[in-house]
Amino acid sequence: MAEQRVYEVVFIVEPSTPDEDLTRLTDNLRTIVTDQGGNVVRHEVMGRRQLAYRIGRANEGIYVLFEVEGTGREIAELERRMRVSDQVLRYLTVRVDEDRQRAEKLRARRARKASKRPLAAGAAAGGGQGAVARDEEDEEEA
Amino acid sequence: MSRNISGGRDFEREDDGGERGGGRPDRDRRGGRGRMRRRKVCRFCVDKVDIIDFKDVKLLQGFIPERGKILPRRISGVCTAHQRMLTEAIKRARNIALLPYTAD
Numbered sequence: 164m165a166e167q168r169v170y171e172v173v174f175i176v177e178p179s180t181p182d183e184d185l186t187r188l189t190d191n192l193r194t195i196v197t198d199q200g201g202n203v204v205r206h207e208v209m210g211r212r213q214l215a216y217r218i219g220r221a222n223e224g225i226y227v228l229f230e231v232e233g234t235g236r237e238i239a240e241l242e243r244r245m246r247v248s249d250q251v252l253r254y255l256t257v258r259v260d261e262d263r264q265r266a267e268k269l270r271a272r273r274a275r276k277a278s279k280r281p282l283a284a285g286a287a288a289g290g291g292q293g294a295v296a297r298d299e300e301d302e303e304e305a
Numbered sequence: 306m307s308r309n310i311s312g313g314r315d316f317e318r319e320d321d322g323g324e325r326g327g328g329r330p331d332r333d334r335r336g337g338r339g340r341m342r343r344r345k346v347c348r349f350c351v352d353k354v355d356i357i358d359f360k361d362v363k364l365l366q367g368f369i370p371e372r373g374k375i376l377p378r379r380i381s382g383v384c385t386a387h388q389r390m391l392t393e394a395i396k397r398a399r400n401i402a403l404l405p406y407t408a409d
Binding site: 173175209212214216224228257262263265266270273 | 353360404
């Protein structure tokens with residue numbers, strides 16, 4: 164199987180978009196991804212937010228997050244559509260698989276180091292679990 | 306060669322005897338700025354954070370005071386590696402309007 168890259172795509176939708184249009188738009192974009200052979204692992208409407216600065220004429224926007232697995236071609240197509248769309252005000256794509264792999268490695272290394280030392284088993288397990296839980300927590304609502 | 310870029314006027318010269326060599330003992334520093342430099346460790350290292358998420362506005366906001374500028378390492382006490390991650394995350398967040406570029 165070809166390498167699977169994981170991307171996080173965040174985009175901002177015109178705030179005046181009614182809910183059903185929003186769903187239609189996101190479904191549309193999801194289909195674009197899957198048509199290209201990608202896989203939308205996660206899609207989350209992060210909700211309406213005040214923008215830190217005005218974009219176009221809007222002071223707030225609807226944030227949507229997609230997490231996409233694929234080769235990268237889907238992202239190119241998705242971005243092209245978003246660029247054309249009048250409803251999508253801005254988008255940002257980040258490739259996250261390498262970062263996550265690195266994080267995993269560090270965590271694994273740390274866990275191994277902790278368990279190797281003849282510390283009290285309780286402390287090592289407790290410390291390891293605590294660190295893992297904390298890291299996952301970073302992805303939350305905006 | 307160290308060029309004096311302060312235009313000749315030597316304001317804000319810190320008379321602490323140089324931090325890296327250990328600095329002068331704290332009691333001697335009162336002549337200079339008088340502020341104590343904290344040897345604090347990086348709070349991300351303490352928590353063993355591996356990823357700094359650009360979507361985590363609450364976390365990031367702690368590092369951009371009023372003007373919206375990114376806090377330098379020597380103020381925030383963050384270690385180099387995490388400062389780089391933090392900076393990248395802040396810049397991304399700015400791009401997507403989660404954080405301001407400037408606040409006037």
